Amino acid sequence: MNLLKGSWVLKIAAFIAALLTYFYINGEIYTAEKDKKAVDPSYKLIKLTAKNLPVKVRLATAPPDGYRIVDNQVSAQPGQVIVVGPEALLEEASTAETALVDISENTKTTTRKISLESVAGIHLTGTPYNVDVTVPLEKIPEAKPPVAAEPK
Numbered sequence: 305m306n307l308l309k310g311s312w313v314l315k316i317a318a319f320i321a322a323l324l325t326y327f328y329i330n331g332e333i334y335t336a337e338k339d340k341k342a343v344d345p346s347y348k349l350i351k352l353t354a355k356n357l358p359v360k361v362r363l364a365t366a367p368p369d370g371y372r373i374v375d376n377q378v379s380a381q382p383g384q385v386i387v388v389g390p391e392a393l394l395e396e397a398s399t400a401e402t403a404l405v406d407i408s409e410n411t412k413t414t415t416r417k418i419s420l421e422s423v424a425g426i427h428l429t430g431t432p433y434n435v436d437v438t439v440p441l442e443k444i445p446e447a448k449p450p451v452a453a454e455p456k
Contacts, residue, residue: 350390351390351391352388352389352391353388353389353390354388355386355387355394355397356385357398357423358384358399358400359380359382359383359384359400359402359420359435360400360402361401361405361437362402362404363404363407363439364405364407364408365408366408368409368410370443371410371411371442371444372441372442372444373441374413374441374442378438378440380435380436380437380438381435381436381438385400385433389423389426390426393424393425394424394426396424397423399423400421400423400428401420401423402418402420402421402435402437403418403419403420403421405418407439410439410441411441413438413440413441414438414439415437415438415439416437417434417435417436417437418434418436418437419435420434420435
């Protein structure tokens with residue numbers, strides 16, 4: 305310690321060495337944390353993210369005999385919802401599905417407020433997660449028996 309008491313040059317050299325050591329160690333810590341995130345995906349369970357998902361209507365039953373669903377016209381309003389949850393769970397999510405819709409006793413186009421089921425393990429509740437589902441039904445035209453031609 306006696307060496308640093310008198311020489312300003314040695315004091316400046318020691319200060320510069322301390323600064324270089326600080327920045328070197330700080331850089332090593334930053335690099336190690338960055339590498340840990342790349343290898344360990346557990347941070348994704350904490351990180352929240354939002355994802356816009358299309359709504360898929362799930363029908364529990366078929367319409368009654370003599371009726372059919374109008375081709376590809378089952379719809380949900382809104383057609384898409386924004387789901388917020390852990391990034392790890394939402395990565396694989398592709399749709400938000402409705403609860404099962406029972407149309408076994410409907411004989412005309414019906415619109416109902418249906419809740420969304422959980423998306424990728426995230427339980428959805430509240431008004432933003434209720435959708436209006438419209439199931440258009442039509443009566444199947446009855447086939448008329450062929451009329452026999454009368455002999456002349």
